[in-house]
Amino acid sequence: MVRVRFAPSPTGNLHIGGGRTALFNWLFSQSQKGKFILRIEDTDKERSKKEFVDEILYSLKWLGFNWDELYYQSQRFDRYRMHADKLLKAGLAYVEKSPEGKEAIIYKVLPQKIKVQDLIRGQIEFDSSLIKDQVLIKSDGTPTYNFACVVDDAEMNITHIIRGDDHISNTPKQIMLYEALGFALPNFAHLPLIMGVDGGRLSKRTGATAISDYRKMGYLSEALLNYLLLLSWAPGDNRELISVKEAVKLFDIKNVNKTSATFDLKKLDWINNQYLKSADPEKLADELIPLLEAKHYINRDNFDRPQLLVLVKLFQARLPRLNDFVDWADFFFLEEPAIDPAAKEKYLSQDLSKEFSLFAQKIDSLDCFDITNIETSFRGLVAELGIEAKKLIHPVRVALTGKTIGPGLFEVIYYLGKERSKRRLLKWVK
RNA sequence: GACCCUGUCGUCUAGCCUGGUCCAGGACAAGAGCUUUUCAAGCUCUCGACACGGGUUCAAAUCCCGUCAGGGUCACCA
Numbered sequence: 001m002v003r004v005r006f007a008p009s010p011t012g013n014l015h016i017g018g019g020r021t022a023l024f025n026w027l028f029s030q031s032q033k034g035k036f037i038l039r040i041e042d043t044d045k046e047r048s049k050k051e052f053v054d055e056i057l058y059s060l061k062w063l064g065f066n067w068d069e070l071y072y073q074s075q076r077f078d079r080y081r082m083h084a085d086k087l088l089k090a091g092l093a094y095v096e097k098s099p100e101g102k103e104a105i106i107y108k109v110l111p112q113k114i115k116v117q118d119l120i121r122g123q124i125e126f127d128s129s130l131i132k133d134q135v136l137i138k139s140d141g142t143p144t145y146n147f148a149c150v151v152d153d154a155e156m157n158i159t160h161i162i163r164g165d166d167h168i169s170n171t172p173k174q175i176m177l178y179e180a181l182g183f184a185l186p187n188f189a190h191l192p193l194i195m196g197v198d199g200g201r202l203s204k205r206t207g208a209t210a211i212s213d214y215r216k217m218g219y220l221s222e223a224l225l226n227y228l229l230l231l232s233w234a235p236g237d238n239r240e241l242i243s244v245k246e247a248v249k250l251f252d253i254k255n256v257n258k259t260s261a262t263f264d265l266k267k268l269d270w271i272n273n274q275y276l277k278s279a280d281p282e283k284l285a286d287e288l289i290p291l292l293e294a295k296h297y298i299n300r301d302n303f304d305r306p307q308l309l310v311l312v313k314l315f316q317a318r319l320p321r322l323n324d325f326v327d328w329a330d331f332f333f334l335e336e337p338a339i340d341p342a343a344k345e346k347y348l349s350q351d352l353s354k355e356f357s358l359f360a361q362k363i364d365s366l367d368c369f370d371i372t373n374i375e376t377s378f379r380g381l382v383a384e385l386g387i388e389a390k391k392l393i394h395p396v397r398v399a400l401t402g403k404t405i406g407p408g409l410f411e412v413i414y415y416l417g418k419e420r421s422k423r424r425l426l427k428w429v430k
Numbered sequence: 431g432a433c434c435c436u437g438u439c440g441u442c443u444a445g446c447c448u449g450g451u452c453c454a455g456g457a458c459a460a461g462a463g464c465u466u467u468u469c470a471a472g473c474u475c476u477c478g479a480c481a482c483g484g485g486u487u488c489a490a491a492u493c494c495c496g497u498c499a500g501g502g503u504c505a506c507c508a
Contacts (some may be wrong), residue, residue, distance in 0.1 A: 009508045044507060096506095104506055121435070129434060138506035145508045169434060169503040192436080193501070227442090230457090234443055238456040258441080260501060264441050267458040271470080318471045372462085379466095393467045404440095405469040421457085 002034025004160050005153070006065075009041040012051035014059040016202055016263060017164060017194050020228045024191055024256070025162045026065045026242070027154045027229075031251045037156060038067035041149075042074045043142050053061055059211040063221050064244065065163035071156065073148050080143035083151050083181055084136045090179045093136060102139035107177065109133050109148075112171040119160075119189035120256050126172035134173055150174050153184035162253070165260070192232050192260040202263055218323030220279065223272040230271075231261040242275055268319035276319050281312040284322060288312070291326050297333035310415060314407045326407065334414065337402035337424065346404070347395040353429040354394055355385065356399065360425045369418050373412040400424050 006022040008014060014022075029036040042048035060067070084105045087093040093107045111129035118124055136147040143151070149170075153161060169189050178185050195285070196206025203209065208217065214224050215377045225244050235242055235250050236258075241252075285308050292298045294397070298308070311329050321323055331337035339348075362377040363369070382389045397409050400421060406412060 011508070041508060047507075098506085102506095106506090115455060126434075135506045140466070140506075142506085144506065149508090164502095165435065166502055170508095172434095175500085190435085195501075197441085202496070230442060232442090234456095234489090236444070238444070240457050258442095259436055261443090264458070267442065269470090270458055320470065327440085361472090375467095388466090390467060397468065404470090405471095407469095407471095409467060 002029060002159050002163055004029045004034065005037040005039050005156065005158050006060075006067075007039040007041050007152075007163075008056050009047075009148070010049060010056060011044060011307035013045040014056040015087045015209040015211065016214075017057065017209075018056075018229070019063060019211045019224075020194060020231065021162065021164055021191060022060060022063065022065055022251075023225060023244075024233075025230050027247055027251050027425065028160065028162060028253055030248045034159070035068040036065065037069045037071070037158070037295060039071045039152060039156070041075065041145070041146070042072055043148055045105045045142070046051060047073070053156070054135050055210075059215075059388070063211065063225060069156075071152070073143075073152065076148075076152065077142065079155065080136065080148050080151050081141075082141070084147070087136065087180055090180075095205055097420040098139045100139075104135055104139040105137040107134040107136050107180065109176065112176075114175050116171050116175065116188055118168075119187055119253050121190060122167065122260055124171075125175055126169075128176060134177075136177075146173050147172055147177060150181065150183070152175040154178065154181065160187045160189065162191065165190050165221060168223060169274070172272075188423060189256070190415070191256060192258055194231060194234060195262050197258050197262060197264070198388060198417070199262070207265060216323075218319075218321030218325075219268065219272050220275045220322065224268070227271050230267075230289060231263070232259075243270070272322075273318075273320050273430045276322060277317050277318065281309050281316065283326075284312050284316060286324055287322055291323060292333065295326060295328070295330075295333075301350070307415075308319050310413060312417070318407075328403070331401040331403070337400065339398065339402040340404070343398045343404045346396045351430060352392075352395055354416040355381075355387075356396070356425045357429045358385075359396065360422045360429075363413065363418055364422055366418070369414070371410050375415050378410065398424070399428050 006025045006026045008018050028034075029251050040053055040056075042053070062121065075195050084093065085108060088105060090097065095103050095106050096106050098102055099330075109128055109131050111127075114126045114128055116124045116126070135144050137143055171188055175185065178203055194202050196202045198206050200206070208214065211224070215221070222243065226242060229242065229244070229247055233251070233255060235247070236255070285305065288308070289298070289300060293300045311332055312325070313351060315325050315329055319328070357379065360379055363374060366377060378392075379389065382392055393409050394404065397403060397406065397412070400412060400416060416424075
């Protein structure tokens with residue numbers, strides 16, 4: 001039975017790199033019909049925070065990673081102590097006293113060659129004479145990372161350790177401890193790191209790093225997962241859009257790339273748009289309701305849901321991020337549209353009183369106010385005036401929406417309604 | 431500095447294991463055009479890479495060596 005674990009430290013939010021590590025662990029466990037174990041590495045009492053634990057669990061749930069078991073290292077200190085004492089008794093470790101008289105337990109590193117068979121990188125060799133003695137239990141009684149990690153992975157029967165590249169140099173240290181403790185070695189697989197656009201480590205400087213921030217910005221979890229997947233793995237047939245569900249079937253850890261990848265928001269936006277296009281409008285509406293409410297565009301308990309669904313359908317094909325809807329569709333909710341100054345300059349700087357009032361009259365006199373009739377009357381008007389349709393379409397769009405971009409004009413007029421459309425047009429009639 | 435990992439279009443990648451079908455394919459971005467209505471949507475086209483140098487071979491992106499470059503790690507943080 002395959003057992004993998006994701007072991008975040010609650011000293012910060014779940015970030016992109018952590019999310020990606022969780023993804024590959026989860027993917028591997030699912031593809032092997034194994035177990036996915038979550039272990040909170042909260043041995044650092046100073047830096048570990050309950051709020052970060054909550055944030056990490058929340059983000060993992062949002063991504064859809066359900067765990068089979070959950071452990072906290074802070075509840076297992078007696079296990080680490082017990083194994084450290086064992087090494088002490090066996091003469092493989094020694095005690096060192098600090099000037100204040102506190103005792104730490106330190107593992108004595110013996111010179112040897114250590115070989116690791118990495119599932120992604122192949123064989124890696126280390127010379128342990130380059131590694132200094134390793135602290136197992138610090139003088140404050142807490143275990144060090146490498147020690148707690150080995151004890152836990154062994155006691156939790158972890159079969160495959162899938163983690164970031166930055167842990168490669170921890171691997172020989174951990175292997176020595178496995179052997180000293182008499183534990184069987186697990187398999188190792190080191191994923192390439194994700195870099196920021198500046199080539200360095202992904203950091204807040206190079207963009208948001210917390211998974212929850214991506215949710216806040218309006219990315220769908222399916223899209224983020226698809227993007228993260230593509231960052232170091234490809235199904236091999238030139239496909240870019242692949243769901244996690246499909247990936248589970250096709251995944252083979254041997255096909256994971258070795259090269260570190262740069263996190264590129266542009267492609268994430270594109271993938272997100274692809275998912276937004278085919279997303280269920282009902283679900284998108286549910287996500288949007290709190291955002292629209294925050295802007296006071298709607299009242300949660302009293303708004304026209306069918307109307308919102310219509311708007312979602314009108315916009316979803318062109319949104320890079322779901323949140324853009326709030327700004328792009330604002331003119332449906334606001335009493336007066338916010339006019340973009342550049343758009344006004346470009347399309348409303350000349351006097352269109354005659355054209356606007358004629359069009360207002362036209363739509364006012366429509367017996368059947370529907371998209372087809374609105375377009376027919378508009379086409380009739382520009383024919384009468386002898387002008388090109390686009391000479392009037394753009395100014396009308398700006399007057400009604402305040403923007404130069406958006407869905408088709410006649411749909412906008414229809415959903416805005418006869419009265420509001422008229423009022424917004426006549427506002428520009430002198 | 432030492433040790434370790436990695437090096438295909440600006441970015442993500444396919445191909446590399448099992449050399450020839452690759453004057454290197456796809457996607458994002460960018461640029462151009464089309465769309466009797468805009469657009470961040472759609473369609474079409476264009477630009478653009480095997481890090482460098484040696485070697486092996488009839489033949490190398492693919493195998494070997496070296497160089498260079500980028501990254502990671504060297505904590506009583508995880």
